[in-house]
Amino acid sequence: MDIRFSKVHGTGNDYIVVNTADQSFHDWPALARWACQPHLGVGADGLVVLTHHQQGRFAVDSLNPDGTPSEMSVNALRCAAREIRHRYGQRSATLVMNGREHAAECAGDEVSVRVGAVPRPQGPYEVDGLAVYYVPTPNEDAVAMVSDVDSCDVAVLGPAVRRHAPLAHLPVNVNFVTPQGGSELRVRTFEHGVEGETLSSGSGAVSAAVVASRLGLLAGRRVLVSNRSAGSLSVDLGDPTDGHRDVWLAGEAVRVFSGELCCPNGVLPAYATAAGQVPRW
Ligand SMILES: N[C@H](CCC[C@H](N)C(=O)O)C(=O)O
Structure with missing residues (x-):
């Protein structure tokens, strides 16, 4: 068979x-x-x-x-x-x-x-000098804002963030995020269950956009997320006044x-x- x-x-x-x-x-x-x-x-x-x-x-x-x-x-x-x-x-x-x-x-x-409604991020929690937010996307996503995501040691920092309270008991995906100006973000993800870095994560892009929006780091509701793959993801955060209740994610699927x-x-x-x-x- x-x-x-x-x-x-x-x-x-x-x-x-x-x-x-x-x-x-x-x-x-x-x-x-x-x-x-x-x-x-x-x-x-x-x-x-x-x-x-x-x-x-x-x-x-x-x-x-x-x-x-x-x-x-x-x-x-x-x-x-x-x-x-x-x-x-x-x-x-x-x-x-x-x-x-x-x-x-x-x-x-x-x-x-x-994606639908994305709950309000919790935190920040301090982990090894990083400000980390927790977003129940409804996946478990952590978001850490960093100054240069491309030089980030994702393989080391991903598990480090997961060891920390209050995330320690959760199957957390850890996303490292650097704003690129305007409404663009660059994101790298250490993914739960893969136990390593993936080229892209949908819930990672969404949680990064929601945290960046709450922090006032974005110019608009449509957020372009670049990652380790050649293609970008696009997050539509919906009406800015409705608390992220109608979030969409778009991009290539091949x-x-x-x-x-x-x-x-x-x-x-x-x-x-x-x-x-x-x-x-
Ligand atoms: N890459 C996925 C998230 C997978 C998360 C999964 N590995 C887990 O939490 O168990 C995405 O595009 O949303």
């Missing part, structure tokens, strides 16, 4: 997308731990499991490379919408992730998703390839990472 998939990236945040209609296999955490590994699997920042309900509605589940579910992934939603556009020809869809509904719109490879994972008799390879571990290479 082989497992059909597509590989889709949202500005460099890459996902293996499987459609439950194609599979008799259902152990998604085990599949995530195998398939997300580079060299031994497909290689990706996560697994997206898509289920078609009815009339343009889809359930979208996002799993991390360690097999844990992620509470929310905006880039995973954007990649799912791109795959839906390809497979079902729908430009608009309603995506349901962890019980929350998100409208999605595709125009070619440009995909927008309604189908890279599709194929079949070879899984004879439905048995995953022995080198699939054990439950609870993050793949290392």
Whole structure:
């Protein structure tokens, strides 16, 4: 039994997308731990499991490379919408992730998703000289404003921020942010579940824009976020007076390839990472 998939990236945040209609296999955490590994699997920042309900509605589940579910992934939603556009020809869809509904719109490879309301940031908390804000996006996102994000040691500072109270018990994604003038931000993200830096993060871009807006660092409601990938994300913060209740994220989402994972008799390879571990290479 082989497992059909597509590989889709949202500005460099890459996902293996499987459609439950194609599979008799259902152990998604085990599949995530195998398939997300580079060299031994497909290689990706996560697994997206898509289920078609009815009339343009889809359930979208996002799993991390360690097999844990992620509470929310905006880039995973954007990649799912791109795959839906390809497979079902729908430009608009309603995506349901962890019980929350998100409208999605595709125009070619440009995909927008309604994030909805983003709660008020908490903090700042002082961590190793950095002012860190906490934003329940509803992912757990931390935002640290830094003077030069490109010289930031993300691999060291990301875990350091996560060790600190009051974030220590939470599965936090840590975003380092430098305002670029006007309504532009540059962001780098240490992502929970990947346990390393990713090229881009949707909830990271949104939380960075919300914190920068609350700090009065932005000139307008449309925020351009550059990251480690070639493409930028665009955050629309909505009406500035409504407290960030109607936030959208847009940017490229690209189908890279599709194929079949070879899984004879439905048995995953022995080198699939054990439950609870993050793949290392
Ligand atoms: N990259 C994602 C966030 C994933 C977060 C996930 N790894 C977790 O918190 O478990 C995004 O575009 O919103």
